[in-house]
Amino acid sequence: MASKSFSRLKTDVTGASQDALHAPKSYDRKPTDYTSHGITDNDIFLLPGSDYQLIAVLTAIAMAVRLFRIYQPSSVVFDEVHFGGFASKYIKGKFFMDVHPPLAKLLITLAGWLAGFNGDFDFKDIGKDYLEPGVPYVAMRLLPALMGVMTVPAMFLTLKAAGCRTMTAAMGAGFIIFENGLLTQSRLILLDSPLIVFTAFTALAWTCFTNQHEQGPSRAFDPSWWFWLATTGIGLGATVSVKWVGLFTIAWVGSLTILQMWVLLGDTRTVTPRLWFKHLFARAFCLIGIPVAFYMALFAIHFVCLVNPGDGDGFMSSEFQATLNTKSMHDVPVDVAFGSRVSIRHHNTQGGYLHSHNHMYPTGSKQQQITLYPHKDENNVWLLENQTQPEGLDGQTISGSKAWDKLSPTMIQDGAVLRLYHITTDRRLHSHDVRPPVTEAEWQNEISAYGYEGFEGDANDLFRVEIIKPMCDGAEAKTRLRTIQTKFKLVHLMTGCSLFSHKVKLPEWAFEQQEVTCAKQGTLPNSIWYVEQNEHPMLGADAEKVNYRNPGFLGKFWELQRVMWTTNAGLVESHAWDSRPPSWPILRRGINFWGKDHRQIYLIGNPVIWWSSTLGIAVYIAFKGLSVLRWQRGYRDYENVSFKRFDYEIGMSVLGWFFHYFPFFLMARQLFLHHYLPALYFAIMALCQIYDFATNRISGIGMKERPFIGLGGIVAFLTLSIVAFTMYAPLAYGNPWTQESCKRVKLFDTWDWDCNSFHTELSQYSILGSSAPTGEKTSAPAVPPPADVKVERKIPSSDGVVTSQASAAESILTQEEKIEYRDQDGNLLNEEQVKALEGKVSFSTRYETRTRVVDAQGRELADGSAGAEGFGPPHPDVDREPETMSDGSDSLGRDSPATASPEEDLLKEKSVEKAKFGTPRPASEGNEATK
Numbered sequence: 004m005a006s007k008s009f010s011r012l013k014t015d016v017t018g019a020s021q022d023a024l025h026a027p028k029s030y031d032r033k034p035t036d037y038t039s040h041g042i043t044d045n046d047i048f049l050l051p052g053s054d055y056q057l058i059a060v061l062t063a064i065a066m067a068v069r070l071f072r073i074y075q076p077s078s079v080v081f082d083e084v085h086f087g088g089f090a091s092k093y094i095k096g097k098f099f100m101d102v103h104p105p106l107a108k109l110l111i112t113l114a115g116w117l118a119g120f121n122g123d124f125d126f127k128d129i130g131k132d133y134l135e136p137g138v139p140y141v142a143m144r145l146l147p148a149l150m151g152v153m154t155v156p157a158m159f160l161t162l163k164a165a166g167c168r169t170m171t172a173a174m175g176a177g178f179i180i181f182e183n184g185l186l187t188q189s190r191l192i193l194l195d196s197p198l199i200v201f202t203a204f205t206a207l208a209w210t211c212f213t214n215q216h217e218q219g220p221s222r223a224f225d226p227s228w229w230f231w232l233a234t235t236g237i238g239l240g241a242t243v244s245v246k247w248v249g250l251f252t253i254a255w256v257g258s259l260t261i262l263q264m265w266v267l268l269g270d271t272r273t274v275t276p277r278l279w280f281k282h283l284f285a286r287a288f289c290l291i292g293i294p295v296a297f298y299m300a301l302f303a304i305h306f307v308c309l310v311n312p313g314d315g316d317g318f319m320s321s322e323f324q325a326t327l328n329t330k331s332m333h334d335v336p337v338d339v340a341f342g343s344r345v346s347i348r349h350h351n352t353q354g355g356y357l358h359s360h361n362h363m364y365p366t367g368s369k370q371q372q373i374t375l376y377p378h379k380d381e382n383n384v385w386l387l388e389n390q391t392q393p394e395g396l397d398g399q400t401i402s403g404s405k406a407w408d409k410l411s412p413t414m415i416q417d418g419a420v421l422r423l424y425h426i427t428t429d430r431r432l433h434s435h436d437v438r439p440p441v442t443e444a445e446w447q448n449e450i451s452a453y454g455y456e457g458f459e460g461d462a463n464d465l466f467r468v469e470i471i472k473p474m475c476d477g478a479e480a481k482t483r484l485r486t487i488q489t490k491f492k493l494v495h496l497m498t499g500c501s502l503f504s505h506k507v508k509l510p511e512w513a514f515e516q517q518e519v520t521c522a523k524q525g526t527l528p529n530s531i532w533y534v535e536q537n538e539h540p541m542l543g544a545d546a547e548k549v550n551y552r553n554p555g556f557l558g559k560f561w562e563l564q565r566v567m568w569t570t571n572a573g574l575v576e577s578h579a580w581d582s583r584p585p586s587w588p589i590l591r592r593g594i595n596f597w598g599k600d601h602r603q604i605y606l607i608g609n610p611v612i613w614w615s616s617t618l619g620i621a622v623y624i625a626f627k628g629l630s631v632l633r634w635q636r637g638y639r640d641y642e643n644v645s646f647k648r649f650d651y652e653i654g655m656s657v658l659g660w661f662f663h664y665f666p667f668f669l670m671a672r673q674l675f676l677h678h679y680l681p682a683l684y685f686a687i688m689a690l691c692q693i694y695d696f697a698t699n700r701i702s703g704i705g706m707k708e709r710p711f712i713g714l715g716g717i718v719a720f721l722t723l724s725i726v727a728f729t730m731y732a733p734l735a736y737g738n739p740w741t742q743e744s745c746k747r748v749k750l751f752d753t754w755d756w757d758c759n760s761f762h763t764e765l766s767q768y769s770i771l772g773s774s775a776p777t778g779e780k781t782s783a784p785a786v787p788p789p790a791d792v793k794v795e796r797k798i799p800s801s802d803g804v805v806t807s808q809a810s811a812a813e814s815i816l817t818q819e820e821k822i823e824y825r826d827q828d829g830n831l832l833n834e835e836q837v838k839a840l841e842g843k844v845s846f847s848t849r850y851e852t853r854t855r856v857v858d859a860q861g862r863e864l865a866d867g868s869a870g871a872e873g874f875g876p877p878h879p880d881v882d883r884e885p886e887t888m889s890d891g892s893d894s895l896g897r898d899s900p901a902t903a904s905p906e907e908d909l910l911k912e913k914s915v916e917k918a919k920f921g922t923p924r925p926a927s928e929g930n931e932a933t934k
Contacts, residue, residue, distance in 0.1 A: 034219065035272065036219050036220055036270055036272060036273040036274075037219060037220070037266050037267055037269075037270040037273065037274065038217065038218060038219030038220075039217035039218075039219075039651075040644055040647060040648075041644035041645070041647060041648045042214070042217040042218055042648075043166060044214070044218060045163060045164045045165070045166050045211075045214050046211075046214070046227070047160045047163055047164050047207075047211060050163060053169075054163070054169055057159075057169065057173060058156050058159055058160075058176075061155055061156065061159060061173065061176045061177070061180070062152060062153075062155055062156055064180055065151070065152045065154075065155040065176075065179070065180045066149075066152050068180055068181070068186065069148045069149075069151050069152050069186065069189055069190065070145075070148055070152075071736065072736055072738075073141060073144050073145065073148055073190055074140075074141050075736065075737050075738075076597060076599060076602070076604070076737050077132065077133050077134050077140070078129075078130050078131055078132050078133060078597075078599065079126055079128060079129050079130060079131045079133070080129065080191050080596050080597040080604060081129065081191065081193075081594075081596040081597060081604075082191075082192075082193050082194075083126060083129075083140075083191055083192040083193070084126050084127065084128065084129055085101075085126070086107075086108060086111060086192050086193060086194060087111075087124075087126035087140070087143065087192045088125060088126040088127070089101060089108045089111075089112070090108065090111050090112040090115050090116075090120065090122070090126075090143065090192075091120075091122040091123070091124060091125055091126065092122070092309070092313055092314075093108065093109065093112040093122075093308050093309070094112060094115070094116060094120065094121065094122030095122045095311070095313075096308060096309055096310050096311045096328075097309065097311050097312070097313030097314070098309040098310075098311065098312060098313040098314075098315050098316045098319075098327055099309070099313050099314055099315035100314075100315030100316075100318040100319070100563075100566060100567075100570070101315075101567075102247075102567050102570050102571040102574070103194060103245070103246050103247070103567075104243065104244045104245060104246065104247070104298065104301060104302070105244070105301050105302065105304070105305040106197070106241060106244035106245050106301050107147075107194040107197035107198070107245040107246075108194070109301070109304060109305070109308070110146055110197065111143055111146055111147070111192055112308075114142050114143050114145065114146040115139055115142060115143045117142070118139035118142030118143070119139055120138065120139050120142075120143070123136070124136050124138045129597065130597070130599055140192070143192050144190060144191060144192055146197075147188075147189050147190070147191065147192065147193060147194075147195075147196035147197060148189050148190055148196070150189065150196045150197050150199075150200040151185060151186070151188070151189025151190075151196045151199075151200065152189075153200050153203075154179050154185070154189075154196075154199055154200045154203045154684075155176045155179050155180055156176070157200065157203035157204055157206075157207050158172075158175045158176050158178075158179050158203060158684075158687070158688070159172045159173065159175065159176040160172075160207055161175075161203070161206050161207040161210050161688065162175045162688065162691055162692070162695075164207065164210040164211045164214055165210050165214075165652055165656075165688075165692060166648075166652065166695075166700075167691060167692060167695040167699075168695060168699050170713070170714060170717050171691050171692075171694060171695040171698075171699070171717070172691070173717070174691055174694070174717045174720060174721060175687060175688065175690075175691035177721045177724065178612045178616075178687050178690075178691070178721075178724060179684075179687065181609060181612070181721075181724045181725050181727075181728040182608060182609045182612050182613075182683070182687075182728075183607060183608055183609045183727075183728055183731050183732070183734070183735050184593075184606055184607065184608035184609070184613075184676070184677070184680060184683070185199065185680060185683075186728075186735045187596070187604065187605075187606045187607075187734075187735040188606065188677055188680065190735070190736075191596070194245055194246060195677050195680055197245050198242065198245045198246050198248060198249070198680075198681065199680055199681055199684060201238060201241040201242040201245055201249070202242050202249070202252055202663075202681045202684060203684060204238045204241070204242075205235060205238030205239055205241075205242055205252055205256070206252075206659065206684075206685070206688070207238075208231050208234040208235040208237075208238050209231075209235045209238075209256055209259070210655075211231040211234075212228070212231035212232050212234075212235055213259070213263075213655070215227055215228045215231055216228070216263060220273050220274075223282070224281075224285070229285075229289075232285065232286065232289045232290070233289045233293060235256060235289065235290060236288075236289040236290050236291075236292070236293030236294050236297075237293060237294075237297060238252075239252060239253050239256060239290065239293075239294040240293055240294035240295070240296070240297025240298050241297065243294060243298055244297060244298050244301045247567075247571070248663070248678070248681060251662045251663045251666055251681070252659075252662070252663070252681075253294065254662045254666075255658060255659045255662040255663070256290060257290070258658065258662070259655065259658070260286055260290060263282075263286075264279075264282065264283060264286070267279055267282055299560060302560050302563070303556060306556065306559060309327075310327060310328050311327060311328045311329070312324070312327050312328070312329060312330050316330065317353050317355070317377050318353065318566050318570070319353065319562060319563070319566065320353070320554075320562060321348065321353075321487075321535065321551060322551045322552055322553075322554050322558070323554060323558075323559055323562055323563075325550075325551040325553075326553065326554070326559065332535075332536065332550065332551075333550075334548035334549065334550045335486055335536060335537045335538065335548060335549060335550070336486065336537050336538065336539065336542040336546045336547065336548060336549075337485050337486050337487075337488065337537075337546075337547045337548060337549040338412065338414055338483075338484075338485060338486075338542065338546065338547065339387065339414070339415050339483075339484040339485060339486060339489075339534055339537055340387075340407070340412035340413055340414050340415060340539050340541075340542070341387055341388065341389045341393075341407045341412070341413050341415060341421070342386065342387065342388075342405070342406070342407025342408055342410070342412070342539055342540070342541075343386070343387050343412075343537050343538065343539045343542075344384050344385070344386050344426065344536075344537070344538050344539070345384070345385055345386075345387060345486075345534045345535075345536060345537050346379070346383040346384055346385070346534070346535050346536040347383075347385060347423075347532050347533070347534055347535070348532065348533055348534075348535045349375055349504050349529075349531075349532060350474075350490055350528065350531035350532060350533055351528035351529050351531060352375070352504060352505065352506050352517065352529065353377075355375045355376045355377035355378065355516075355517065356375065356376055356377075356379070356380070356383035356535070357373070357375065357383065357385065357423075357432075357502075357519065357532070358373070358374045358375060358376035358380065358382050358383050358516065359371055359372060359373050359374070359382060359425045359427075359428060359430070359432075359452045360372060360374075360382050360428070360514075361427075361428050362512070362513070362514075364440050364449070364451065365440065365512055366440045367437045367438060367439065367440050367449050367451075368435065368437050368449055368451055368453075370433065370449075370451035370452065370453050371428060371430055371451055371452035371453070372451070372452070372509075372513050373432065373450040373451055373452055373519045374509060374513055374514075374516035374517060374518070374519055375504050375516060375517035375518075375519055376516050376517075377517075381427055382425075382427055382428075383536075384425075384426050384427070384536075385423045385424060385425055385426070385432070386404050386405075386423070386424040386426055387415065387421050387422075387423060387424075388404060388407075388421060388422040388423075388424050388431075389407075389413070389419075389420075389421060389422075390420045390421060390422060390465055392406055393406050393407060393410055404424045404426075407539075407541075408540045408541070409540070409541070410541065411541065412539055412541050412542060414483045414484070415468060415483060415484040416468075416482065416483045416484075417468060417469070417470040417481075417482055417483065417484075418467060418468065418469070419467070419468050419484075420465055420466070420467050420468075420496060421465075421466060421468065422460060422464045422465060422466070423464075423466065423493075425452050428452060429454065429455055429456035429458075430452035430453055430454045430455065431452065431453060431454050431460050431464040432450065432452060432464065432466065432502075433450070433451050433452060433453035433454070433463050433464050434448050434449065434450050434451070434463060434495045434497075434498060434500065434521040435448065435449065435451075435463050435497075435498075436448060436498060437449040439518065439520045440509075441507060441509060441510075441518055442505075442507060442518060442520055446500075446522060446523045446524045447500075447503075447520045447521070447522050447523075448495070448498060448500050448520060448521040448522075448523070449520065449521070450502065450519050450520055450521050462496070462497055463495075463497055465495070465496040465497065466493040466494060466495055466496060466502070467493070467494045467496055468484060468491050468492075468493065469491060469492040469493075469494055470482070470483075470484070470489055470490070470491045471490045471491060471492065471527075471531060474490035474531065475488060475489050475490055476488040476489075484534065485534075485549070486533075486534045486535070486536075486537040486549050487533060487534065487535060487549050487550070487551060488533075488549065489533060489534070490531050490532070490533050491531070491532060491533065492530050492531065492532070493532060495521050498521065498523070499523060500521035500522055500523045501521065501522055501523075501530040502519070502521060502530065502532065503519070503520050503521060503522035503529055503530050504517055504518065504519045504520070504529060505517075505518065505529050571672065572671075572672060573672075574672040574673045575671050575672050575673065576673070577673070578673050578675075579595075580592075580593075580594040580595055580675065581673045581674055581675055582674065582675060582676055583674060584664065584665075584667040584668050584674065584679075586753075587664070587676060587678075587679035587682075588613075588617040588620070588664075588679070588686075589614070589617065590607070590608050590610055590613045590614065590676075591751070591753050592676065592753045592754065592755065593605050593606045593607035593608075593676055593754060593755075593756070594606040594675055594676055594677065595755075595756060597737065598757075598760060601739075601760060601761055601762050601767075601768070602733075602737045602738065602739065602740070602761070603733075603734060603737065603740075603756055603757070603760060603761075604734060604735070604736075604737045605734040605756040606676060606677060607731060607734060607754060607756075608676075608683070609724060609727050609728050609731065610727055610750070611720075611723045611724045611726075611727040612687065612724050612727075613683070615690055615720075616683060616686035616687050616689070616690045617686065618690075619686060619689050619690030619693050620657060620660055620686050620689060620690075622693060623653050623654070623657050623689060623693065624657070626649075626650075627650070627654070630646075630650065645696070645700055645701055645702070648696075648700075649696050649700075649701070652692060653689055653692045653693060653696070656685050656688040656689040656692060657685070657689050659682075659685035659688070660682050660685035660686050660689060663681040663682035663685060664679065664682035694713075694716070694717075694720075697713075698710070698712065698713030698716065699713060730748045731748060733745075734756060739761075739762070739765055739768040740761045740765075741761055741762060741763060741764060741765055742758050742759060742761050742762070742763050743763070745758035745761055746758045
């Protein structure tokens, strides 16, 4: 077979002559088996040498475009906050939770580690400088950039494998090179470039396999057939291991596989049932088995790398957390008795342990705070007392909290009434008919710690144990309290409310720890607790022990998939730069990535390429609709081989576009323009195939007979694309730009980058580059305002002004302090307008320092520091804090409206759950969490 193939290529040919050479003599003869009518052998390993030379040239151009000033900007941009931060956590081994699989993050980490990154830089803030701490950010950006470069030869080879001529394949590769959106995404530490290159790799492998399959029984199961089928499986595994968008690629390949199997089923002459099942099992192994094994192997590496506790372990179950270093525990006595010292953990929120510290509520009873704290700490330890003190052998009552230490253990049964004594502060868990300081609902009572050493307590300290039998592990755990195995409620005896916690954080005065209340109608999952640590002086070394069950790899893998799915589905709140799928094909809006020093990075596509590809999709849809109507009316269009090949070959690409685009219509979560980029890749493929058919393969329209027309069209198309690319390149590279140039190419108001943030003249960049502070921040596109009116109160700070690296000739003229009232659009309000809005809107305070810089002659230079920081809001599509909290802006803790019912509390919990806040802190340095 190989010798025949090479003999066909003794003459180096290109374009149409090559297609004619490869075309079999039976091109127009309808086959009698499952061989596709009109198929040609498009083996990409047998291309002429000139094609490989052209690939090298195109790749070199792509490298120059992608790597141009990749060091710019030298500060954190948009989602580099998160994906760079993940690299730090991988190197430190700190567990984190992200909604995306680990492949791209591991590759970025590897690039940084090889370049000497030690993980100390946290990537915490957009605009944070890379240079001073010596972060090898260029090396980390090189990985997605080089992957973006590899997308160019992938497009060229895919179009060649689909039967396109060389110049059409070069046009498609050129579109990838000069597509501004693909360029922007591939120059930063982001996941989309790896996603797109693996999608492109999969499309290439599947197109090559389809070409092998369509050549009929003679090519089935030969080495090249197996190679491309297995390579497709590897591509699918890699794609879905970057983002779950890879599932759409799997759906595309899967649907075409079903079509192939259906065609094979209809070939009764050459495909026996045994052979059909051989085809089925081969595809199942390569297209299901290989991707699944690849995907799971990446998570095995993920778990090996992340062995220490981190920000994300709070998302996971206690069993999962116990597999992390310092989170594991020794075996503990299983039986819980009166006098046991226990730590009690909340079951549902993974918020942590029942906790108290020597700080009081600022409102309500002003008694000692009760919270949920996610780390092990001495303030988590409680002593379980009976409701009455025990009697000794002499019949005398033994007083004190340690009265049970020398008595035979009395196990705590279901329904037992007890008190919880906080050892470190000598106060007991307590509740009463007082509203909590944050969740001020009628059905919620405050939980506090009350008393002092030697105090006997009162009736409000009594709680009844109610075991939740369906949730317990083992028969004994359903009748009496057992460590880990028993899940129970603590019901306040006097009021009937249950000890309760939910995903709402307390403000600064409670160290941002999770709220605990006593709920009369609390949802069952949030009222469930269990004992994790347990010790009793009279339970000896021979007492029955218990520990968390090790979930093993499969248990951890499935749990993490569930958490990723739940978290991903929960990203439903609005975002400043989100957009919906109908706007993507028309390029209605982009994403602001970064703004600083009068420059911006804004994700926007190349309008020529973007709109042309959308037009190509529309052309095929119109063609398909018309062809179906003509077929129904009895026309025999599908007997024309070119018509049939046009429908199938372009239909395969359009189907890829469909599967990577329309599923987003079913999602309620946040979506952004970059979600369309894989679909854009398939749209560009379809556009190029349509052009190739029109100029090279369809007779009767005059273009096939005049190849110079097709070549001229390609040159014109690429020229327009390059011109458009150049016009919008400053937004991709973060280059200097002028306001006039910006406004000239801003075609729509929905393209919401801010032209006023640029200088009026390019010469100003060089002047200010030597005299202005290097850390100067300029305003970028304002965050779109909410529907309701918000008034902002601005108070410029009176603190000393620091102008770093300013020249000696510059001086500070004056410092002013004044109060300005502005609306959400930044418009200044007068006193009458402010007075009219009082009581109707909320006011937020913002402190600003404005510096006027002058030269030696007293001339004021352009104000580079005026305005708010111009960075785009952080992307939410990343790891978040597992326990949420309020912003703590109200010192009294009433940061959220009171809820009137448990249903409203659930809604409130979901709403605050989405926000990202600080990590819960220990109440004092002496009580820091165990690391």
